[in-house]
Amino acid sequence: MNDKDSYEERVSQIKLQITDLYKVLSSLYLEINNDELVSDKDKESLLSKIDHFYSSREVTQRLVPYVSKRDLGASYQDSIINLIRFKKNIKKNGLPISPGGNNKGHDRKFAELLGVEVPQQYKFKEAFSGIEYIENTVLKPFSGSSSKNVFFMSKGEILEINNGSKYLSLSDLNAAKKMDKAFSSARWIQEDIVYNDGKPANDIKVYCFYGEIGLILEVDRASGPKPLYCYYNSDGQRVDVGRKRVPNFVGNGVPEIALKYAKKISLASPVPFLRIDFFKGDKASVLGEITPHPGWHAGERTDYWDFELGKLFDQAWARLYIDMVNGKKFADFFSVYCDMK
Template sequence: MTSPATTPRILVNRSALKIDAQLVGVPANTCSEWTLIKNGKIVEASTNSISSPWQPRNSLTPGVYEVHAKFETSTGESEIIATLPMEFGQDLQSRPPRKARPARRNEYPPSFKELVFQEARKSYREPEYSAWLLDVKTNAYRFAETLGYKTPILETQPFTATAIPLVRGTVVKPLTGVMSQGVFLLGEEIRDLANGTTFSSLEDVRIPMNQLVESGKIKKDEWIREKLIHSDIDPTRPARDIKFYTFYGQVKLILETIRNDGVERCWYDQSLNTIDTGKYTKFLFPGNGVPLKYFQAAQEIGSNIPSPFVRIDFLASNDGVVLNEITPRPGGSNQFHPSVDRNLGETLIAADARLRRDLVNGKKFDAFNMVRLSS
């Protein structure tokens, strides 16, 4: 049991379309009053002992929820705590992806993995005019800060693997990279995020860093430091990743990732229904929901980038929306089920048409151009 001196808070866990919540940081056996609020209206209220988690009697239906707790303090005064709003859709994770619609004769159905590859080939000609400008993390952070969003960056100047300061409470990662390659969490536990390897000392981290550079898996010996962000659900754990597949401001797919002793993932569609995309099927869990403000932030950031597709990654923390990175070409896109690949491909084509329209009409991408002109 957490010490009474700890700031009281609510821990909420989700299983399918049910939740359980528990107060921590309060004396044992304290009686509490719980209220479940959906879309601003009370849907359930009951009392509960601190010694066991509180569970609503009914399953959740799609909507935005808050959990409130009220209890008596040592001075006899009431205190109310509320969680972050969480939006839940339907649980469709157990359903396999639908079959791809047959193509007509002489029709080549759009493929997301192919179109993203083609976008990457285009950007090689003029990378500073494409989303690949923001693949450099320091550029992405300056772009996000211009739009008013927080970032975890500590220094904008990169270090070599030999020179970078290694301090607990930070994250070390390459200036550019994909799929968590070369990302090291320097918390109470020192861990390689890509493969889960732990290290006994901070200096031991330099060995795999140099190996990644020597092997060519990390192209340049340029590393940055970030603040280690903690989870909005369990502050003792690293923040969960929430990755938005955005198509010029339209969110089509969301991936929630939690890395504790293992890796768990949950896919959501644009309506926040939990789904199976064919990728990471063996690692799926019911998910914890997506705060609405992250959804809105992804839409705003994506609509300010002159690209038909980017994946926008956030860290979910109690400090609000924190941008982690912007990725023009996510790894593993070939693992999507054919129907998902086709659906995302059609969405990318539609986004490209909207972008062309706005460019012809003279839309200004001020935040993007500020980064481009100062790089």
């Protein structure tokens, strides 16, 4: 047996094992639901545990009624992947909407149209050769995500915020990054660092489902060598989403204005989900960026949160569809992000 045949056999065996597993799980689901000796409270607890991780791909015919009754198969992770494929297909038909490599210049213009505060800007879509050291500014790529190649200029040095590396000058930074193709080809935005209590402001990242808040992440990048994380639910209560490999902190709370801005941006966008990022400054919350497809750290989340955010995703699709059927135009969005001519 050659290597290809060996791999194919292993793949087939695993597929059969997964199918058999879900057959057993399907039978257990129905057995629990139909057991008259189990109280309604205990049934809810037991079935919820299965709801939270049951794959929609494995829903059997007998379980189809529970897709409507209990949102069986709902998943944030699956919904993000489906949304990416959906956007690929509508782009093929001439309408690019909210691609993953978010254009920060467009984000800023969109925010300004909606009355959302933005930081003072010094350079826009500038080649690296045109960048100067300006104290208390941040340098970031015109297009990009995940805080890659984002730098603080402060106290006479340059700090790379996603890994804590420090550089004494722009020439040192350029030399260190000469093999980084994304860095070398980037165009740059330079704007004020937003401060809170004398240090760079914490990020407030709002997971927004067409006007409904699902989750909020506060990130402190200034208190130590590694970022610190605090998650909140939509009511502002701290929650554990299952990320065990990152340092957490108590958090400083979420400003209401950031949530108001996030809802406004979300409802003005013809997509079911956006993560909208702000800086929590002393005087105001200002836009950081708009992230269409944030990472969710597969394997570092609880089934509960993947399920709950998946339900919000489904509900957002429904509200968005109804608004579109009723004639909502999203004029501000299309005027900034899409050439409709």
